Amino acid sequence: MGRITRRQFMAGSLAAGAWVLAAPCSRVLGANGDIRVGVVGFNGQGMGHIQRFLKIPGVRVVALCDADAKVIERGVKALGDQGGKVETYQDVRKLLENKDIDAISTATPNHWHALITVWACQAGKDVYVEKPTSHEIWEGRKAVEAARKYDRIVQAGTQGRSNTGLREAFEWIKAGNLGKIVAARGFCYKPRGSIGKVTGPTPIPPNVDYDLWCGPAPKEPLMRKNLHYDWHWVWPTGNGDIGNQGIHEMDMCRWALGQPGLAPRVFSFGGRFAYDDDATTPNTLTAFYDYQPAPLIFEVRGLPRKTGDKGMDYYRTTQIGVVIDCEGGYFAGGQGGGWTYDKDAKKIKQFPATGAEKHQDNFIKAVRSRKREDLTADILEGYLSSALCHMGNIPYRLGAQHKTEEIAETIKANKIMSESFERFQAHMKNNDVDLAKTPATLGPVLEFDTAKEQFTGDLADKANELVTRKYREPFVVPEKV
Secondary structure, eight states: OOOOOHHHHHHHHHSSSOOOOOOOOOOOOOSSSOEEEEEEOOSSHHHHHHHHHTTSTTEEEEEEEOSBHHHHHHHHHHHTTOOSOOEEESOHHHHHTOTTOOEEEEOOOGGGHHHHHHHHHHTTOEEEEOSSSOSSHHHHHHHHHHHHHTTOOEEESOGGGGOHHHHHHHHHHHTTTTOSEEEEEEEEEOOOOOOOOOSSOOOOOTTBOHHHHHTTSOOOOOOSSOSSSGGGGSTTTOOTTTTTTHHHHHHHHHHHHTOOSOOSEEEEEEEOOSOOOSOOSOSEEEEEEOOSSSOEEEEEEOSOSSTTOOOOOOBTTBSEEEEEEETTEEEEEETTEEEEEETTSOEEEEEEOOSGGGHHHHHHHHHHHTOGGGOSSBHHHHHHHHHHHHHHHHHHHHOEEEOHHHHHHHTTTOHHHHHHHHHHHHHHHHTTOOTTTSOEEEOOOEEEETTTTEEESTTHHHHHHTTSOOOOTTOOOOSOO
């Protein structure tokens, strides 16, 4: 992607043509200079970004950007009297052209994450990007390539990586204190109700620039009640709970296993059960990643432990977190820290949670030092764990509904998944779901070339279509960043 003049840049930004960024800002950040941050997308998690940056000495939030004008108004109020001028934008391209901004923090919907990261790197900005770092596998790798090519500091929003308790726990396990790891299990048992069902398009709020909101995703009529947040549960913009909450626990599992890449095989089963609404992602999903010598298993449950109960299921002591099974016991915990247990479930050692709340502080430290190794969650780590979430969704999306006995027979050689399927059946029964009337979807076992990051073998063509997407001009993630 070539460089262009400021005049050409402005003309291109306002036209419907391809997007090319201006030259990177030339200011060299020193140990004592203020870091000037622009926050992009803050209707949810991004507001927490603002509040955290305001607490870090030497950091100023100087710009706010959101496709929703009302969100921008709330952001300006949240900044209060922090001092200094705050620029506001609806179009992120205009914010990135501002050379007075050193870094951006972004918590837009998932479908924007990778493109904003690429554009920001090209514009010479450092980036804190929320999880997942991409909406598809391919574009996440492009974000990593952009960070490396433009020598940018890019932190993924997987705050668990700044949790010193988790770091100590996984080091303790890897030292052999519980024997070899047998399996890593991630859990997202989080209540998710119906998003409702509409009979026709929902009007777009007048305060929202819908073209900018859609960005790389198709600009289609809004076929759900709420524009905001419920985008998590439709495929063009979201990734379901495995890519929403689950990315945190997925990252912890891969971290504990010490796996530096993606899994060579994956399959999954699940469905959307108990209600009929406009969502398309599963509210129940179990994915198996065939890492060696120990696999990774991930479970999503959005329904309660039983009909009429507000509580959620547990696996041992865990609802939202991880269980690392070892020969001599296990670790159970998450962002709140955790405990190791022996084989009789007796507590051995506690690992309290500390540090995750200062994930943005870690980012700023690396921005100042210009050392990528100072990051606790470099974009590469965030990309790999995000890609695992997408890999778990793809077999499900290619799968078909099957009778319960057919699924049981198909997976019977896999003891871990057979046990998971039995617990799944009990969970469905407790929620009055008749699997004979609403069968579960079983996805195929997909082979994955971990070097090329492409699926191979049967159904490879269809699976690889879901590794990337067709982008909507001019919001295109470039082949060459």
